[in-house]
Amino acid sequence: MNDNTRKIIYTVLIGLPTILIVWTFSLYFFGCGTTNTCSGLPEAVVTPIPTLHPAAMPAPKVGVDAVPSAPRCRVSALKLLGAWVDAGYSETETFSFTDVKGVNCTANYKDDVQKLFTTPNLWYDGAQACITCHYADIAKATKNMDLSSYSGILAGSNRVNGAAKGNDILGGGVWANALMRQMLYAPDGKTEINRPPMPLGRPANVPADGPVISAGTPPLP
Ligand code: HEC
Structure with a gap:
């Protein structure tokens, strides 16, 4: 094995885990700040249920009421x-x-x-x-x-x-x-x-x- 091959192997062996650690850490840091709960981030402004638009039309009439007076x-x-x-x-x-x-x-x-x-x-x-x-x-x-x-x-x-x-x-x-x-x-x-x-x-x-x-x-x- 010559020196060049050895260099490549070492670079890969050290480089890959380093990249992995840095990547995981950056996900954790930018995603959640420095806390474990992600509470450091502003809460997303969403309602728990999808917003329903208020009905603009009068309720449809049924039965006898449906017959126009x-x-x-x-x-x-x-x-x-x-x-x-x-x-x-x-x-x-x-x-x-x-x-x-x-x-x-x-x-x-x-x-x-x-x-x-x-x-x-x-x-x-x-x-x-x-x-x-x-x-x-x-x-x-x-x-x-x-x-x-x-x-x-x-x-x-x-x-x-x-x-x-x-x-x-x-x-x-x-x-x-x-x-x-x-x-x-x-x-x-x-x-x-x-x-x-x-x-x-x-x-x-x-x-x-x-x-x-x-x-x-x-x-x-
Ligand atoms: C709060 C009670 C009261 C209400 C309500 C009332 N009345 Fe009378 N009504 C009387 C009284 C008392 C007399 C007698 C009046 C008098 O002294 O001449 C009378 C008398 C009458 C008489 C004459 C009967 C007769 O042979 O002398 C008629 C007809 C009459 N009312 C129709 C009506 C009508 C129609 C209504 C509704 C639009 C009505 N009344 C609501 C009390 C009431």
Whole structure:
């Protein structure tokens, strides 16, 4: 073996481990600083779970809600009631009325009229529903009158001793003559018959014909 060969062997034998040590050490030093835990490095700014972008779209509707709601007409409570009574106050048949825009709309008792008697806060903010006082237990209800059902409304008021029929409040199908209208029509908070306007406690700023509400549907385009 000559000297040159020996040199090469020694160089390789010493050089390779040296390179290995330096390389390992540099990995350790530059990767983790001088600590064992790598805590010397700034922590990576990442969330533990991938960031989800907040949904920008409204939640999709399912079931009945998925059916787009039909456009509704706007009309005053008394005009709606009047149209219903003058059309013969049917429980199931539709009736028509002219809305605030002059459109000829269609409504029915169940979807449009009944809520005038059963919904609180409808006539004004803070209003009690008619049925709070005029409910099915006619022995106890105010004026022995039940406005909670179609048959109750038709049976009328003052059904003392549980009478099946009382005083007609629908004017025999003529709204202009109806006691219901006289108790509800209240310009400046006063009825024309000097009785308290309904719903009882109704403030003077409620329009004479009651609030304008959404009811009925316009004709199909
Ligand atoms: C807080 C209780 C109360 C509420 C709510 C109420 N009423 Fe009355 N209602 C009365 C009282 C009390 C009378 C008697 C008024 C009087 O002294 O003339 C009456 C009388 C009536 C009468 C006359 C009955 C008759 O034969 O003399 C009608 C019709 C009537 N109410 C309809 C309604 C309607 C419609 C509503 C809802 C829009 C309503 N009431 C809400 C208490 C109430």
